[in-house]
Structures are given as structure tokens and as C-alpha cells.
Amino acid sequence: MTQTFKVRRAMVSDTKQIAGLMRHRDIFRLLGKDYTVANLRSWLADNEELCLVAESEERIVGLALSYPFGFGGGYFDHIRLFDLAVDPRYRNHGVARRICFSLFSSLKKSGIKKVMAFVESDNKAVQEFNRTIGMAKEGMIKGLFMDGKRPVSGVVYGRSLA
Ligand SMILES: CC(C)(COP(=O)(O)OP(=O)(O)OC[C@H]1O[C@@H](n2cnc3c(N)ncnc32)[C@H](O)[C@@H]1OP(=O)(O)O)[C@@H](O)C(=O)NCCC(=O)NCCS
Numbered sequence: 001m002t003q004t005f006k007v008r009r010a011m012v013s014d015t016k017q018i019a020g021l022m023r024h025r026d027i028f029r030l031l032g033k034d035y036t037v038a039n040l041r042s043w044l045a046d047n048e049e050l051c052l053v054a055e056s057e058e059r060i061v062g063l064a065l066s067y068p069f070g071f072g073g074g075y076f077d078h079i080r081l082f083d084l085a086v087d088p089r090y091r092n093h094g095v096a097r098r099i100c101f102s103l104f105s106s107l108k109k110s111g112i113k114k115v116m117a118f119v120e121s122d123n124k125a126v127q128e129f130n131r132t133i134g135m136a137k138e139g140m141i142k143g144l145f146m147d148g149k150r151p152v153s154g155v156v157y158g159r160s161l162a
Helices: 012-022 026-031 033-046 095-109 124-132
Strands: 006-009 051-056 059-072 075-086 114-120 136-147 150-160
Touching: 006 095, 012 033, 012 051, 012 059, 012 075, 026 033, 051 095, 059 095, 059 114, 075 095, 095 114, 095 124, 114 124, 114 136
Parallel strands: 075 114
Antiparallel strands: 006 051, 051 059, 059 075, 114 150, 136 150
């Protein structure tokens, strides 16, 4: 495995590869793959500056997708980090950390004040990862996620970009 990768904005033409990395998520099972990929394409077109990918040897190996979430001061100034994923072969080499710090820095330049994220209470890896990038626990929402038919609480995370 090479550890050389670059972080760049996600583009509409990345849709298939991004979908490939996200495929484990419930949304593809619930809404159907074709429908979800089509929606992902148009969603990327609208949110290009809020989504970053890590690329290695012309393959996408990591992603952070976000969208405008909170409203303050007359414009959207919060974003929700909606999905974060790294190809298993590229994990534990700082890929997710570099994507997130690049995202935070470009969001800050755009006037975004805060990043929010909701993480399944049983996803200890992401909770530990969040701690290392300065995302603080702000609360818990019961039954926010479903694991099959089992409701799973969501831990609410926030990080000020001020
Ligand atoms: C969580 C995830 C994005 C981390 O990606 P990554 O590129 O391997 O993370 P990094 O190498 O940048 O890790 C940075 C720090 O996070 C922590 N961390 C990362 N993965 C961890 C794990 N599995 N368990 C515990 N801590 C972890 C470590 O402290 C690490 O610091 P270190 O490099 O000093 O050891 C990746 O494991 C993943 O894609 N998981 C599956 C998808 C998922 O659950 N996404 C969340 C949906 S919101």
C-alpha cells in the first residue's frame, strides 16, 4: 500500500467511486442503489465545495461529505459532516485526519462557524477519531439511527471553527 495521497474537492465525475466507498451505508439498501447514485450525483453538484476526497494513484480512497445545516447571522454558518469513510486498505495512515483538517480550513475561509456530526453510539472507532480532531461530545439523541430493526442512539458532536 502506498501512503501517498492528495486531498481535493469532490467532483460530480467522482460519483461512482464515492458511492463505492459509501456503499455500506443504510441509505443504499433503503432507497435502492440506482436511485441513490442518481441523487448523490445531483447532491454533489450542489455541494461540491463541502465535499472532499483523498486520491491515491487516481483512485478515491477516502471522503468527507457535508452539507449546510445550521442557520445563523442571516446565512448558513453550520455544516453537518454527513459521511466520513476511508478505504480499509488505506486506514490508519492519517487519511481521514488530513481530509477533515483540509475541510475545516476551507470551511472556515468560507465563513462557516461550526461543524456538527452525529455518530452511532456503538461506532467507537469514529468516536475515538472525532476526539483526535477536536470534535467534542455535545449530547445524545435516542433512536436516531437504525441497525436493521434495532434503534441506535446518535452521539452529537460539534467543533467550532472560530
Ligand atoms: C473512522 C475512519 C474514517 C478513520 O479513517 P483513518 O484514515 O483510518 O483515520 P486516521 O488514520 O486519520 O486516524 C486519526 C486518528 O483517529 C483514531 N482512529 C482512527 N481509526 C481508529 C479506530 N479504528 N479505532 C480507534 N481509533 C481510531 C486514532 O487515534 C488516529 O490517530 P493516530 O494516527 O495517532 O493513531 C475509518 O476507520 C472508516 O472509514 N471507518 C468506517 C466508516 C465509518 O464508520 N464512518 C463513519 C460514518 S459517519
